[in-house]
Amino acid sequence: MATRQETIFVAGHRGMVGSAIVRRLHALGYQNVLTASRNQLDLLDQQAVRGFFAAHAVDQVYLAAARVGGIHANNTYPADFIYDNLMIQANVVQAAHDHGVQKLLFLGSSCIYPRLAPQPMREDALLTGVLESTNEPYAIAKIAGIKLCESYNRQHGRDYRSVMPTNLYGPGDNFHAQNSHVIPALMRRFHQAKAQGDAQVTAWGSGNPRREFLHVDDMAAASVHVMELASDVWAGQVSPMLSHINVGCGQDVTIRELATLIADIVGYRGAIVFDPDQPDGTPRKLLDVSRLRALGWQAEILLKQGLTDTYAWYVAHVGEVRAV
Template sequence: MEKNAKIYVAGHRGLAGSAIVRALMANGYTNLVLKSSQELDLRRQEAVEAFFAAEQPEYVFLAAAKVGGIQANNVYRAEFIYENLMIEANVIHSAYLNGVKKLLFLGSSCIYPKLCPQPMKEDYLLTGFLEPTNEPYAIAKIAGLKLCENYCRQYGVNFISAMPTNLYGFNDNFDLANSHVLPALMRKFHEAKVSGAPTVTVWGSGTPLREFLYVDDLADALLFLMQHYNEPQFVNVGTGDEVSIKELALTMKAVVGYEGELVFDADKPDGTPRKLLDVSRLHEAGWQAKTSLKEGIEKTYGWFVESYGQIRGRAAA
């Protein structure tokens, strides 16, 4: 990407999108096209086509999506599949129609089967049943990566896809009802510390294993892929390391400085028992994650404390 290239970041206010913008600006890319969902509804084909025709971006990072944790995925199943299908289909097709030089589609590691062999290689896609609680979202993300792959094969475009592991960092969703496990735990521990609550309840048994990637590391990886990766096959993006939910909770407890007790609610769903990405393809290309889990949590918690009033207001609204 040339430093003066016009770059459209779809979803620039979200967790991944805002990190992509930070990384682009830090690397001298200033000709950015940014539209909020109020300014441009990516679910509307006509609006997306008009936007691309008018703006003519040269590069596209497609990070816009409807996202949430286990409960949100399970409750809003129709919305998760419909809205994500519409967003990705509209943006990818309009990028093709308007001659975009390169597009990067951001997926999710939930595309893999629930009982997938570990670590999960890119070749394991569509080899088994998906986790039922987030199947609609996973199917939408599979459709997005297959759109990119087949537009490459039929039209010769350079549309690539990256499948990140569980992300966390600045601008995450900290709503206790709809967020992912790490930001939910951060908020729970912080509010328990402030209120002096004697216990914090963690959903599930604490035994599932998860991989977590600091979102600014993800953004660094995506810029790397935009510069160096040009294959239709999607690529996993992660750390290659995993931690149990119990270990995550203990790390969070230490970082926040909470002194009460942990309680695990085994009546709540655990989700997939293990989810570790095989990141050898990305390592072979020349990129590795730099931020440890504890360091990333410390950075995120510092931002969380500074932003707490705003975060609480969003959740209440």
């Protein structure tokens, strides 16, 4: 395999998405992948970020660093979610620009779209309606990140691209008891219930909302694919005011179906009870991924296989679950 000599900084390399991007880059022959742990570089510290870029000749940036979490975490720490994400984005993008980095990929979230956006959600649904209240601060921060990249492209001629993934899961996910997303939360709950012999497991909400899920290795592959597209090819699918693109698999399931599938994979045979007094969130979140498919990429990992692999990773790392 030919080696690739560009120096690429992956911000957030210890997170689920960032670590998958690092694996993907290495698999494709990139030799100079630059990373920094939180102890080495606090992305909330503007001067530290500027110093990092001044000390390294960076060619490309993958901005995968973010504060993330499920409904409980978003509801409990709204100030942390909006502040931390705004600061990380602003610090990295500005420092990249100041130090001559021409190419950057910003990772957003499908929660940027209105709560009741037409399904499947197209990129041009952005800013056309009211956001889901349970994660509005996080969504606003991510929208600001998109507009930040667009603004540097318009004013400074940069090539800063944004990808909006659907709900992600996979190795390295956050399995915190309260602050995790739905897949790791259910996986942990069923795993513990099986070990303890519990007769039933209670899941949040009605079980009726529909969600789309993408394995993190597919997300990493899509991110590198988008970053490697020639500028003229990318420009054919975007515009200065529509510089983001959806990343998903194009299929969704109900939370009830998801819970049943995870319970089966874990081997939990008890009852699954849904608590309708807990919030459901957005009724449906399915992305329109036609633009990405037109650019030559589509998801490969089926949900059942991806969940099976994720559960195997969880069992192997059950003592190393990370907290938000």
